[in-house]
Amino acid sequence: MQATAEIERNDAPAAAPSRSWTRAWADIRNGIAQRELWGHLGWQDIKQRYRRSVIGPLWITLSMAITAAGLGFLYSQLFHIPVETFLPYLTVGFIVWGFILGCLTEGADTFITNEGLIKHLPAPITVYALRTVWRLTLMLAHNLVVYVVVLAVFWSHLTQRYILSPPETPNPEWHHGLGWDALLAIPGIALIALNGLWVVILFGIISTRYRDIPQVISALTQLLFFMTPIVWTTDILRSRVGGGDGGWRELVAELNPLYHYIQIVRAPLLGNNMNWHNWVVVLGLTIVGWSLAFLAMRNYRARVSYWV
Structure with missing residues (x-):
């Protein structure tokens, strides 16, 4: 009997080591497969946040509408840009920025805030990253209601050629207006969500080990907001240089x-001129980001439960 047991142990397949690409991929695959779990947890996060509120999650939409309207009217006057075209531009910028900001800040705290579940629920750690991304996606969907309202109000201005620079700008860039290319926003949002997942996984693992990282990210996001064309446009940079050529100043955005x-996402939703190099850059960053996330999963996935 002992000899038989020894033979069976020798013939049994060896378990993959904790530091392996196989286990890293299995964690991501199994995490995605448990969609009912992370879907329920993400929805419960939003319900819990607005529990006992009269209008509930609609506060997400209302707060976005108030912010976009207030800043839209203010900056349109400061930049001398018609509010009919600048307010939709700023609104969509804020909507997408809110999702990106959430992936950076909330993503860094993903595994820390899920400490109790990680220690007591035998689930892939990808589940908690998907929980965060799903919650942020639901908030993005709520905020898109604001875009629909703004689009309905300024439909006649967005469906024709328009500019996003002061009227006195020499050789302004004319945008073609809304068309069927607005459907490109759908793969754009999907691609951003895919990137959000690797951001949450990568920064979540790093932040679990080094607790100062969330504070660093929070500080840098303030700078990134003002350095990103959200409340200002690249057309304004271009208009500040004679001849309408932004030169090196456009590199601030690029x-x-x-x-x-x-x-x-913003260009197709507003009928802005589409530059395909934006898609090339995002696809390149997607490949690099997921490569780093897989590397972090391979080396440190098993340590997360000890670090939290």
């Missing part, structure tokens, strides 16, 4: 990766 993420 070298900012967040600009490209926002632009692949």
Whole structure:
């Protein structure tokens, strides 16, 4: 009997080591498969946040509408841009920025805030990253209601050619207006959500080990907001240089990766001129980001439960 047991142990397949690409991929695959779990947890997060509120999650939409309207009217006057075109531009920028900001800040705290579940629920850690991304996606969907309202109000201005620079700008760039290319926003949002997942996984693992990282991210996001064309436009940069050529000043936006993420959604939704290099940059960052996330999952996935 002992000899038989020894033979069976020798013939049994060896378990993959904790530091392996196989286990990292299995964690992500199994996490995605448990969609009922992370879907329920993400929805419960929103319900819990607005529990006993009269209008509930509609506060997400209302707060976005108030912010976009207030800043839209203010900055349109400061930049001398018609509010009919600038307010939709700022609104969509804020909507996409809110999702990106959530992935950076809430993503860094994902595993820390889920400490209790990680220690007591035998589930892939990808579940908690998906929980965060799903919650932020639901908030994005709520905020898109504001875009629909703004679109209905300014429909006649957005469906024709318009500019996003002061009227006195020499050789302004004319945007073609809304058309069927607005459907490109759908793969744009999907691509941003895919990137949000690797951001949450990567920064979540790093922040679990080094607790100062969330504070660093929170501080940098303030700078990134003002460096990203959200309340200002690249057309304004271009208009500040004679002849309408922004030159090196346009690099302030072009070298900012967040600009490209926002632009692949904002440009089609507003009928802005589409630059395909925005998609190339985002796709390149997607590949690099997921490579780093897989590396972090391979090396440190098993340690997360000890670090939280």
